[in-house]
Amino acid sequence: MARAPIVLVDGSSYLYRAFHALPPLTTSNGQPTGAVKGVLNMLKRLMKDYPDSPMAVVFDAPGKTFRDELYSDYKAHRPPMPDDLRSQIEPLHACVKALGLPLLCIEGVEADDVIGTLAHQATQAGRDAVISTGDKDMAQLVNGHITLVNTMKEETLDEAGVEEKFGLPPALIIDFLALMGDKVDNIPGVPGVGEKTAIGLLQGMGGGLDTIYGDLERVTTLGFRGAKTLPKKLEEHREQAFLSYQLATIKTDCDLPVGLDDLDIAHPDREALVELYKEMEFKQWLAELLEGNDEGVDDVAGGEPVSETTDSATETAPTERHDHVITEQAELEAWLERLNEAERFCFDLETTSLNYMDAEIVGIGVSLEAGEAAYIPVAHDYLDAPQQLDRKAVLAALKPLLEDPAKTKIGQNLKYDISVLANYDISVVGPFADTMLASYVLNSTATRHDMDSLALKYLGEKTISFEEIAGKGAKQLTFNQIALEQAAPYACEDVDITLRLQDTLRPQVEREGRLAEVLDHLELPLISVLSRIERNGVAVDAERLYEQSQQLEQRIRELESEA
Incomplete structure (x- = not known):
C-alpha cells in the first residue's frame, strides 16, 4: 500500500495572498486578523484532505540568502511590508504550532529552497510530495512524484497541468522565468521579453537557454512578432539571462x-x-x-473564510431555489407583469463572448426575490434545441423595464451587460446596484471580485462554474451550444446569488458611511459613463499630446543631468 504523500506548505506565499485577497478582519480593539484566518483555513483544509500525511509549513526567515550574494539588487525594489501584515506573522506562527504542525523558518535559506529540498528528499525516499502554494515559480519542481495544489483557486497541477497552464513543461519553467524576469523579486530577465515572447521562443526552439544561445540565428526564423530583432537583445543580455536563470532556480540540495x-x-x-x-x-x-471539536474547521470549500462580520450562509440562504425556464409567451407575460410591479430586479445576460463588442445574447436571467429566478432562453442553437421565444421580441418587451429610471437594476459587473444591450438599441438607465463594485468598495485591496469568489466568501456557497457546464480549453462550448438542462440552473443561480449578495453587501457598505458615498456617488454613476466611453472612444488632441510628450522628455533630461 502506497504511503501518504509529504505535504509542504508555502506559508509565506499564502500569508501575502490571504492578506491581499481576503476581507480585512480586525478584532474589537483593531488587531488585524484576516490573513491569519485565511491561512489557518487553508491549513485546516489541507489537514482534512491529507489526514495521514506528514506536513510542514515553511516561512521565509529574515536576512539574506545566496541570491543576495549573486545579485545585490535581488528583491531590492520590494516595498516595505505593511504594518497590518507584519503584525499578523507572530500570531500566525503561534497558531500553526498550536495546531501541531511543524513550522520551518530557516535562517539563510528561502522558503522555496527549503520546500524544494524536502520535496526532492521525499522523492529520493520513494514518496510523493504535494506542495501547497500559489507561486508559479514552484512549477519547476513538478515531476511524476511532485504535484502542486492551490487551495485558494481549487487548482492542482501535475506535469500535464503545468504544460496546459503555461504552455511549457516543468523542465522549461526556469528558462521561462529567466527570460521574462520577475518584477516582484527584481530578477532582471531579458529586457523586452515578456510572457508571450518567452513562451514562443522556448516552444519554437524546443529547448531552454542553452539551446537558444547555441543557435541564435534560428531565432529569426520563428513565426512570432519581433523574432527577427530578438537575437540582438538576447546577445546583449546573455550574462543577465544566465544570472536570472540562477536566481530563478529553486535549490533542491x-x-x-x-x-x-x-x-x-x-x-x-x-x-x-x-x-x-x-x-x-x-x-x-x-x-x-x-464544544470538544479539536479542529474548529470552517466548512467552506476552497479554504476561504466566511467573514465574521457578515451574516452566515444559514441565515441568508433560502432552503431551496425555484427556477423557471420561460419558453412560452404566457409565461413571459406573467413575469413581465411582476417585473412591472417591482421597484427593483436583478438581471444577467448569458452571451456568446466576454467581449461586449461581438457578444450575442443567448438568454436573460431575472430574479425579484431570493430563492426564485427565471431564465429566458432566446438563442440556444444546438442540435434538437427546444423552441424558444424570439430574441428581438423578448428584448423589445424588456426594453421599457431596463430604461425605466424608477426601477433599480441589480447585477454583477453591470457595465458589461449595459454595453451588450447597447448593441441591441437598449439604453439601460439607473439607479444601479452592482455587487462587484460593492465588493471592491468594501475591500479595494482584494484581487478577486468575481461572483463565484463573492458567493464563497459572503454566502458560504460554491457556485456552478462555467467550466462545469461548458468544458475548458479548445473544446469549450459557447453558451448557445449548452443544453438548456444545464444552462438554466447556471443562469438562474447567477441572478439568485447576485441578488442575495446585494442584500448581504449593501448593509455592510451602509455601516461605513463614507464607503456608501463612494459607491453611490462615484462608482455606480460611472458605470454608464465608462460603458459609453469604451463603446465610443475618446477624442485625443494629437498635437497637444505631442507637446506634452516633448515637455516630459525635456524634464526627464533635466532631472538626469541633475542626478
Whole structure:
C-alpha cells in the first residue's frame, strides 16, 4: 500500500495572498486578523484532505540568502511590508504550532529552497510530495512524484497541468522565468521579453537557454512578432539571462537542520488554541473547540473564510431555489407583469463572448426575490434545441423595464451587460446596484471580485462554474451550444446569488458611511459613463499630446543631468 504523500506548505506565499485577497478582519480593539484566518483555513483544509500525511509549513526567515550574494539588487525594489501584515506573522506562527504542525523558518535559506529540498528528499525516499502554494515559480519542481495544489483557486497541477497552464513543461519553467524576469523579486530577465515572447521562443526552439544561445540565428526564423530583432537583445543580455536563470532556480540540495522524519503532525495544543482564538476573536472556532471539536474547521470549500462580520450562509440562504425556464409567451407575460410591479430586479445576460463588442445574447436571467429566478432562453442553437421565444421580441418587451429610471437594476459587473444591450438599441438607465463594485468598495485591496469568489466568501456557497457546464480549453462550448438542462440552473443561480449578495453587501457598505458615498456617488454613476466611453472612444488632441510628450522628455533630461 502506497504511503501518504509529504505535504509542504508555502506559508509565506499564502500569508501575502490571504492578506491581499481576503476581507480585512480586525478584532474589537483593531488587531488585524484576516490573513491569519485565511491561512489557518487553508491549513485546516489541507489537514482534512491529507489526514495521514506528514506536513510542514515553511516561512521565509529574515536576512539574506545566496541570491543576495549573486545579485545585490535581488528583491531590492520590494516595498516595505505593511504594518497590518507584519503584525499578523507572530500570531500566525503561534497558531500553526498550536495546531501541531511543524513550522520551518530557516535562517539563510528561502522558503522555496527549503520546500524544494524536502520535496526532492521525499522523492529520493520513494514518496510523493504535494506542495501547497500559489507561486508559479514552484512549477519547476513538478515531476511524476511532485504535484502542486492551490487551495485558494481549487487548482492542482501535475506535469500535464503545468504544460496546459503555461504552455511549457516543468523542465522549461526556469528558462521561462529567466527570460521574462520577475518584477516582484527584481530578477532582471531579458529586457523586452515578456510572457508571450518567452513562451514562443522556448516552444519554437524546443529547448531552454542553452539551446537558444547555441543557435541564435534560428531565432529569426520563428513565426512570432519581433523574432527577427530578438537575437540582438538576447546577445546583449546573455550574462543577465544566465544570472536570472540562477536566481530563478529553486535549490533542491540545501543543507537543512531538519529532515523528513521531523514532519510528523503532533496533537493540537488545545489550551493554546483557546487562548489564541480568544485573542483574535475567532468566535466560531472557539465555540467548536469548547464544544470538544479539536479542529474548529470552517466548512467552506476552497479554504476561504466566511467573514465574521457578515451574516452566515444559514441565515441568508433560502432552503431551496425555484427556477423557471420561460419558453412560452404566457409565461413571459406573467413575469413581465411582476417585473412591472417591482421597484427593483436583478438581471444577467448569458452571451456568446466576454467581449461586449461581438457578444450575442443567448438568454436573460431575472430574479425579484431570493430563492426564485427565471431564465429566458432566446438563442440556444444546438442540435434538437427546444423552441424558444424570439430574441428581438423578448428584448423589445424588456426594453421599457431596463430604461425605466424608477426601477433599480441589480447585477454583477453591470457595465458589461449595459454595453451588450447597447448593441441591441437598449439604453439601460439607473439607479444601479452592482455587487462587484460593492465588493471592491468594501475591500479595494482584494484581487478577486468575481461572483463565484463573492458567493464563497459572503454566502458560504460554491457556485456552478462555467467550466462545469461548458468544458475548458479548445473544446469549450459557447453558451448557445449548452443544453438548456444545464444552462438554466447556471443562469438562474447567477441572478439568485447576485441578488442575495446585494442584500448581504449593501448593509455592510451602509455601516461605513463614507464607503456608501463612494459607491453611490462615484462608482455606480460611472458605470454608464465608462460603458459609453469604451463603446465610443475618446477624442485625443494629437498635437497637444505631442507637446506634452516633448515637455516630459525635456524634464526627464533635466532631472538626469541633475542626478
